[in-house]
Amino acid sequence: MSINYDRGSEWRKWDLHVHTPSSICQNYGGDTDEAWERYISDLESLPQEFSVLGINDYLFIDGYERLKKEKEENNRLQNIDLLLPVLEFRLNNLAGVGFGKLDRINLHVIFSDKIPVNIIKDQFLNTLVQSYIINDGRKWEGVVTKDSLVELGAEIKSGIPAEEISKYGSDLEEGFNNLNLNLENIIQSLNKERFKGKYLIAVGKTEWDAMKWTDASIAIKKHIINTADIVFTASESVVKFNSAKEKLVQQRVNSRLLDCSDAHDHSSSLNKDRIGNCFTWIKADPTFEGLKQVIYEPEERICISEENPFLLFDKPYFSAISIDNDLNVFDGETDLTFSKCKIIPLNQNLVTIIGGRGEGKSMLVEYLASSFVDNEQSKDGIFNKNGAVKILYNKTNSDSEEIISFDIIEGKHPLEFIYISQGMLKKYAGESEEKNKLADSMKKLARLNEVSFDDHLDHEIITKIDRYSELKSTLEYKNEEGISTNSMSFLHERKDRVQSFINNITTEDNKKKLREYASDLESLNKSNKKLSNINELERYLLNAVNDINLKISSLNLSEDIPLIDNSSFDAQQTKIALIKSTVSEDIATSSQSVQDVRSRFESYKGDLSTLLEDVKDYQSELDSINSKILEMQMFSTELVSIELDIFGAGSDSSSLLDKMEEDYKEQASNLAKSWSNFKDISLRTDFNDTQKKLMGSMLEDLDAEIVIDFNPEAFYDKVSDCIDGSKWRIKNNNEAKAENFGISDFSSFFDFLRSNFKDMYDRDGIHQNILKDICFKDFHRRDYIKIYPVLKYKNKDLNKVSAGQKGTVYLKMKLATSAFSKPIIFDQPEDDLDNGFIVEDLIELFKELKKYRQVIIVTHNANLVVNADAEQVIVATNDHGKLSYISGSLEDSTINSEICKILEGGDRAFNNRRSKYQNVK
Structure with missing residues (x-):
């Protein structure tokens, strides 16, 4: 079992272009033990995020071989998980480019660490042959070894004038500087079964970029970079790296670009090409197979950054x-x-x-x-x-x-x-789903505004419709004999009758005195009633102010807000005291007048006590009847006003029914705005551009039509409760009820309330209070009037798509509501x-x-x-x-x-x- 990294692919820093003291060109101090010790110590001091190093040398593999031995046998470089052998070559097919040193394209072959060094030497390096015609037409040909490079350098320098020879380097350096290999020969030498899947090719961007885009070179220029698996660069900063990558993208060539140090110097150097100066993070196991993942998923697996990409976005x-x-x-x-x-x-x-x-x-x-x-x-x-x-x-x-x-x-x-259990999406989005159940789930996921009837409007409607019912009941009240005892005709008839009783129990001599007595009694009764009412108001105000101040005290103790002063009704209390004093004086005056009238009956020969008591009783009854008449008149006036408020007949202002209907439409409008805001990703200031694009892709196929749905069946099921089946035989027949009520949708429901409710309310066989509650109380209306989004997926009603598509929509919504947390x-x-x-x-x-x-x-x-x-x-x-x-x-x-x-x-x-x-x- 090969598993070593059981957490899977993680971000690590990879530098795949690090030269050694064995490189022909380097600034470490040469291939000496002292230089090697300093070099290895420098690598061991790299920050802990460094995990993989590509040990890169020109033409040869000696530097990698030594480091591999130091790690495996001498326990050095334990901070580095993986060393990969990298061989660097300069190519000869540079059409359209000058042949100065810096213009040569560098090709890198990155081998798997699983290939033994001797195989790389014997089966690859020793198969690379190059030939040149030098000086006087002589031909040089040889396998690439250090001895052959020395030989080549010597041959080249042998034809140089003596006065120029000081400008040249050693034979090895000059042989290296003049050795250019053919790309196809390198590929051919790698084309062996033992190397299959165990090497990658990288090309140096800087030198490749120097090639001219001419008719003669464009094909070979593209061929070289597109033959490579990855491209190397050594950037001074992340910004410059991004600019270089963008250029490759624009040129439509291989843009799998990695930043490398191209280290020729120690980390303490000011030279850009120094140990540790690398911005490449690769999300992979620190293995050669891990490196190959950047070929399959470069955008996923490569990040060029100064900090660990693990920390770029914080998430639990x-x-x-x-x-x-x-x-x-x-x-x-x-x-x-x-x-x-x-x-x-x-x-x-x-x-x-x-x-x-x-x-x-x-x-x-x-x-x-x-x-x-x-x-x-x-x-x-x-x-x-x-x-x-x-x-x-x-x-x-x-x-x-x-x-x-x-x-x-x-x-x-x-x-x-978020946990989506096996089969959960089918539960929410099955074929048998009720039409608004999935919509309710979506509303919750999208955190759409909760649809709710206006509390203040609901309270006003209920208060007035209850008062309407109460007034109708009072004004139309009938006693056990079926007499309308609160009708104006009945009350005036009673008044006339009682007045007749008073007229019939006295003589002409006593009539004036009795009228005065009755008048004084009426005044006394009115004053007593006033006093009773004002006392009741005083008690109500006292209780109210106590309740208000109790809430104020509680709020002052519990909330971090400025103190609120206690309330009082001082002005009202002062006025009440004044009224009480005046009324008390009126009572005293009326009482005295009553006594005065009684004293004027000294010459009366009959039963004065009974006479006056009868008058007093009749007068009290008369007062009661007059009060009742006044009350019924007020009730009638109030009923007319409330009918106008509720139903709006003959009124230019909006009725409560108008407001109720408009409130539903306002709820639908708010829900539509809420959905629009949910879909408008540009409003999300907490998202970056990438997140906005991702959210947009999740929501682009989704839309919603907000509907106000009236369910006739649910309505008529409720209406059954208000029908007296013994008097009206349509109780269990919804079709007959629909014919009588005439309600089929939201619009006809409000037409009924405006035009036919009052008639239906008065109809024999209708339980008035139940009908009133069904039609006007939000608690009942919620069962048959609903506002919800009809979700659409790719312009199809969500209730008409397959269960799999419903599951898709539900998943997109669930992910979109908390996509980044x-x-x-x-x-x-x-x-x-x-x-x-x-x-x-x-x-x-x-x-x-x-x-x-x-x-x-x-x-x-x-x-x-x-x-x-x-x-x-x-x-x-x-x-x-x-x-x-x-x-x-x-x-x-x-x-x-x-x-x-x-x-x-x-x-x-x-x-x-x-x-x-x-x-x-």
Whole structure:
């Protein structure tokens, strides 16, 4: 088993162009032991983020061979995970370019560290032959060795005039300076089975860029760079690197550019080309196979930055799982067990969990999620949770101390993340979905404004319709004999009758005195009534001010706001006291007048006491009738006013029904604005341009039409409660009810309320209060009037698309609502989503999303693993009921093999990815 990096692909710094003291051109002090010791110590002092070095020498491999021995045999360079042998050559096919030293294109061959040094020497370097015609037509030909270069240099210098010889270097240097190899010969020497898939070619951008774009050179210029797998440059800054890369993109040539130090000097040098001056981060295992990933996924795997890309975007993530002891998965069952294992570290980007059927891939995430969401069991049983399984959660990737350890035990842990269980999308988006159920889910996901009737308007409507009902009931009241005792005709008839009683019980001599007596009694009764009313008002104000001041005191104690002064009704209290004094004086005056009238009956010969008592009773009744008449007149006037307020007949101002109807339309308008704001990514100032583009891609196929939906069936089901079936025989016949009420939609509902409600309200066989509540109380209206978005996917009503497309929409919405924060765990997305969406959209979506949130998916779809470039693959295995897990990266040979073995189309997925780059070896 080859797995060494079980967290999968992680960002590390790679410098693939580091010369050694053995290089023909270098400034380390020469190929001496002292120079080598200083050089190695310099490499050992590199910052800890450096993981891989390409040991680069011109033509020869001696420097790499020495460093490899120092690392493996002398325990040096333990800070570096990988040394790769890199050979650098200068090419001879430079059409249109001058032949000065700096104009030669440098070609680099990067070999796998698995190829022995002697194989590189014998099967590659010793096969490179070059020939020249030198001095007097003599021919030089030889295999590239240091001796042959010395020989070539000597031959070249032999024809130089003596006075010029001091301008030239040693024979070795001059041989090297004049040796130019043919690109096709190098490729031919590499074209051996033993090298297949074990080398990469890089070309130096600076020298390549110096080639002229002429008719004679354009073809060879493009051929050279496009033959290479990657391009090397040594930039002074990230800004200059980006400029160089953009130029390659514009020229439409190979732009897989890596920044390298091209180190010829120690790190202490001011020279740009020094040890450690490199900005390249590669997200891969520190292996040659890891390096090859930049060919397949250059935009995903390469980052040129001064800081670790791991820190470029802060995100919380699950960082590790541990199983301390063997653990039965289900209570009371022993046939399925989580095997004890070391910590499984989790990558913060895309983690895929694979395995055959029944191997425990879904079981792991289902078990873990059960400790955080409302899911205590799987379809197979109740989970056994005793704390043996733990999961670590990093609150941030910028502080390794901000970690929470969750023991998987009974009860729920308070942690929010998105968990989409197997089949969950079908639950929300199945073919039998009610038309507004999915819309409600979408409204919550999009955090659209909650649709709710205006509380103040609702209160006003209910208050007035209740008062309307109360007034109608009072004015139309009938006693047991069916007499309308509150009608004006009845009250005036009673008044006339009582007045007649008073007139009939006295003589002409006493009539004037009795009228005065009755008048004084009436005044006294009115004053007493005034006093009673004013006392009642005083008590009400006192209670009200006490309640108000209690709330003010509570607010002053609990809120961080300026103190609010207590309330009072001092002005009203003063006025009340004045009125009470005046009324008391009136009572005293009226009482005295009553006594005075009684004293004037001294000459009366009959039963004075009975006479006056009768008059007093009749007068009291008369006063009561007059009050009743006044009250009914006021009620009648109020009823007319309330009818105008509610129904608006004959009124130019907006009625409450107008306002109620308009409120629904306003709610729909607000919901439409809320949806528009949700889709308008330009408003999101918290997103960068890349995030806005990603969000736009998730939402571009979605739209919404806001509807006010009136459900006639739900309405008429409710109307049944207000019909007296013994008097009106349509109680259980919705068709007949619809014919009588005439309501079929939102508009006709309000037409009915305006024009026909009052008639229906008075109809025999209708329970008035029930009808009133059904039509006017928001609590009831919510059952048959709903406002919701009719979501559309690619211009189709969401209720008319396939279940897979509904699942696609739901997933897009769920991801879009918190795309750049919470981790997401998704169990087998391919079960619920259209395959076209997975291939065309989901893969690219996950590739982008994982930059901003951790994505963990359980899958048997090879494309989601390979083409989404999963940073980590966890392989689940069931060995006779014992579940175990190994993890690693795509580039790991064991993981690679498991993907091809377990996942259908695994080989095809890898081949499809490779086919995107025709030059992959």
